[in-house]
Each structure stands twice: as structure tokens, then as C-alpha cells.
Amino acid sequence: MISAIAAVAGNGMLGLEGWLPWDIPEELAYFEQTVAGAALLVGRMTYESMESVPVDTFVLSRDSDYVVRAGCTRVSSVASGLIQAVATGKPVFVIGGASVYAAAWPYCRRFYLTRIGMDCAGDTLFPESVHLADWKVLSERKETYLERRSNMPVVCRFMQYEQANPLRLSVDHCLTAHE
Numbered sequence: 001m002i003s004a005i006a007a008v009a010g011n012g013m014l015g016l017e018g019w020l021p022w023d024i025p026e027e028l029a030y031f032e033q034t035v036a037g038a039a040l041l042v043g044r045m046t047y048e049s050m051e052s053v054p055v056d057t058f059v060l061s062r063d064s065d066y067v068v069r070a071g072c073t074r075v076s077s078v079a080s081g082l083i084q085a086v087a088t089g090k091p092v093f094v095i096g097g098a099s100v101y102a103a104a105w106p107y108c109r110r111f112y113l114t115r116i117g118m119d120c121a122g123d124t125l126f127p128e129s130v131h132l133a134d135w136k137v138l139s140e141r142k143e144t145y146l147e148r149r150s151n152m153p154v155v156c157r158f159m160q161y162e163q164a165n166p167l168r169l170s171v172d173h174c175l176t177a178h179e
């Protein structure tokens, strides 16, 4: 099972200055719990913003000289990263950022999306190419938390979406997976 996980503000913002546009520890904890024990596919910029990364993290970068931390693997394409992540035998999560969601969503059966009920200043938008309105809603849960920067309560909607026919990783992808 390949899934993606993201959180997005009401105005579509995903990121600000290399981090999240909001400060909601409970939402971050939900992310960590959801991906615990999974193999991860992550873009180089998001990877660099993470203090710690679990083993079996596959870091997308086109820079063949890019050196990753112990337990991580650099990959140069989404298909290659997903093939190698699936080969670990663990569940696989695509954890962003925007460019990675835009390239990886066709392979994802599930998309875990937290809708943050406020507009935020930001510099990175959730990609328009991911049309979650076309996906089936599997579940929705609402919680209200304190957003620490504004000191305002914010409603977070934890959504799970599913698409019926995700793209399958093909033999061609397998042949190019080992770089």
C-alpha cells in the first residue's frame, strides 16, 4: 500500500520558509503516529527540514553527489524511490513536499490530508494537480486545537481519501530502479 500524507491550510498553503505555516503540535504528532514504522519517500528540501528521519527513508534529489544520513537512500526519480520503498516490505508513505506530491500521487491508493481550518501565510502551495475532490472520502474526523502562533483555536479535519485505480509500478520502473 502506497499512501501520501499532507496538511493544508484553508488557502492551500503547505509550507513557509522550509517549514510548516502553522504551529499545531497535535497535528505533527498525528503525522508522526501515522507514518511510524513506514518507509518514506520525501523531497530533498523537506528532508533537510526534518530533525530526525527513520530508517528506510528515500530522499529525492537529482544531485548524484548528494549525501544522505545513515539509514536513508538518495533516489533520482519517484518511481525508483517507490520501488525501493515497497521492497522494504513496510507500508509506504509519500510525505512531500509539494513537488513530490505532484509527481507521486498517481501511485498512491490513499491520501491522508489534514485540512487546517485557517488561512496561513506561506510560500508553498498544495499542488493543484492533486484532485482529491475526485477521490472517495474514506473517513473524516474533526478536532479543535490551539494554533500556537496566532493563539487561536483552529478546527483540523483529518481526512482519508482513496482513489480506485492508482498507477501500478511497471516492469520498466523496476528496470530503472537500481541507480
Ligand SMILES: NC(=O)c1ccc[n+]([C@@H]2O[C@H](COP(=O)([O-])OP(=O)(O)OC[C@H]3O[C@@H](n4cnc5c(N)ncnc54)[C@H](OP(=O)(O)O)[C@@H]3O)[C@@H](O)[C@H]2O)c1
Binding pocket: 005, 006, 007, 008, 013, 014, 015, 016, 017, 018, 019, 020, 042, 043, 044, 045, 046, 047, 049, 060, 061, 062, 063, 066, 075, 076, 077, 078, 095, 096, 097, 098, 099, 100, 103, 124
Ligand atoms: N504541510 C505539509 O504536509 C508538508 C509536507 C511536506 C513538506 N511541507 C513543506 O513544503 C515545503 C517544501 O516543499 P517543496 O516542494 O519546496 O520541496 P520538496 O518537495 O521537499 O523538495 C524539492 C526537491 O526534491 C527533489 N525532487 C523533487 N521532485 C523530484 C523528482 N521528481 N525527481 C527527482 N528529485 C526530485 C529536488 O531536489 P534537488 O534540488 O536536490 O534535485 C527538489 O529540489 C517546506 O516548506 C515544507 O515544510 C509541508
